[in-house]
Amino acid sequence: METAARAVNLVKQYGSGTNIVHALDDVSVEFAKGQFTAIMGPSGSGKSTLMHCMAGLDAMTTGQALIGDTDLATLKDKELTKLRRDRLGFVFQYFNLVPTLNAEENITLPLSIAGKGVDKAWFDEVTTRLGLTDRLKHRPAELSGGQQQRVAIARALISRPDLIFGDEPTGNLDSNASKEVLDILRAAVDEMGQTVVIVTHDAKAASYADRVVFLADGKLVRELLDPTTEDILQVMGEMEGA
Numbered sequence: 001m002e003t004a005a006r007a008v009n010l011v012k013q014y015g016s017g018t019n020i021v022h023a024l025d026d027v028s029v030e031f032a033k034g035q036f037t038a039i040m041g042p043s044g045s046g047k048s049t050l051m052h053c054m055a056g057l058d059a060m061t062t063g064q065a066l067i068g069d070t071d072l073a074t075l076k077d078k079e080l081t082k083l084r085r086d087r088l089g090f091v092f093q094y095f096n097l098v099p100t101l102n103a104e105e106n107i108t109l110p111l112s113i114a115g116k117g118v119d120k121a122w123f124d125e126v127t128t129r130l131g132l133t134d135r136l137k138h139r140p141a142e143l144s145g146g147q148q149q150r151v152a153i154a155r156a157l158i159s160r161p162d163l164i165f166g167d168e169p170t171g172n173l174d175s176n177a178s179k180e181v182l183d184i185l186r187a188a189v190d191e192m193g194q195t196v197v198i199v200t201h202d203a204k205a206a207s208y209a210d211r212v213v214f215l216a217d218g219k220l221v222r223e224l225l226d227p228t229t230e231d232i233l234q235v236m237g238e239m240e241g242a
Contacts, residue, residue, distance in 0.1 A: 002033040003068075004163050004195040005054055010063035012049050012218075023049040024060070025218035031163070036189045036196045038206035040232070041215035042239065047199045048167060050215065054197070055088055055165045056080045067162060085114055089156030089164040091185075091198075093171040095148045097140040097155075103147075104136040107154045118158070126157050129191075130184060146177030153184055157194070164188065166198035170205050182208045203232040214239065 012024040024046045031037050031054075039047045052058035054065050056072045065072045067087055075083060090096075097106045107127070108118050127133055130150045140148050149169065156164050166185065170178035186208050188194040198205070206212045207229040214222040216239055224231055 001035070003030045004033040004035075005065075005067050005197070006030040007050065007054060008064040008066070010050070010053060010065060011061045012046070012053055012058070013061045022218045024053065026063070027215070027218070027220050029213055029220055031195065031197050032211075033195050034189060034193050035211065036186060036209045037198075038209035038212045038227075039197065039199045039215065040201065040203075040206055040212055040236065041221075043201075045215040046218040047215050049218075051165055051167060051197065051199050055090070056084050085110060086159065087162045089159065089161040091149070091152050091156050091164065091166040091169045093168040095140070095145075095152045095172075097148055097151060099140050102137050102139050103132060103143065103151045103154075106140070106151050107132075107136075107158055110155060110159050114159075116159075122160070123158065126154050129187065130154050144177065145173050146180050149173060149177065149181050150184065153181065153188070157188065157192070161194075163195045163197065166196065166200075168200055169198055170200070170202060178202075178205065203229045203236065206232050 007027050007029050010024050010027045014021045014023060027050060039050060041047045049058065053060045067083065070083065072080060111118055127136065130153060132150055132154060135143060135147055170181050173181060182205055185196050189196055200206050207227055210226065212224045212227045212232060213220060214235060222235055224235065
């Protein structure tokens with residue numbers, strides 16, 4: 001299976017001397033193209049740090065983070081910014097929408113910043129699939145949390161990125177809106193061929209993924225394929241009891 005992104009012997013340290021903290025301790029992991037992966041682990045396990053290093057939002061101490069064949073450590077700041085803009089999509093817990101822009105403007109913002117035109121057919125397909133066609137002129141304050149997250153997902157999809165990263169994308173939503181958002185991410189993989197990687201602490205959310213990788217103390221310790229909520233809860237329970 002083709003790889004969308006991978007970490008090779010990734011180390012991320014904070015502090016120095018006796019105060020050194022290994023947020024990531026020699027992590028190697030691959031994320032397959034066209035697959036939905038969830039990253040889980042106890043608080044402080046390194047799951048968000050892994051995603052931030054893989055997405056070029058945080059610099060690694062040693063090792064490699066690759067998007068396709070591109071090693072992020074070899075890129076200058078401008079090149080890294082361009083890669084994030086052109087090849088990655090981001091969905092965050094708190095939506096990160098611009099309050100003064102309407103939904104349509106928020107969705108097309110990455111293209112506007114890049115000076116690129118909007119592919120109208122793709123825009124229509126994405127917004128129709130996400131049920132946003134009658135909300136495009138609404139500003140974020142006029143939308144529910146679930147609708148705001150749908151706008152954020154549309155924004156992540158609009159440039160047809162190689163990879164979509166989600167940092168607790170359902171963490172700020174009620175159960176109905178969470179299901180809606182996870183169904184959309186699942187459909188993005190199954191129907192639109194996207195690659196999705198999310199960090200979550202929610203077993204139900206992780207059960208939507210094809211694969212769950214578990215971190216503990218900065219190390220990759222377990223993985224599950226075709227996980228059920230029960231499988232995930234069992235592994236999390238074993239990790240907490242260890």
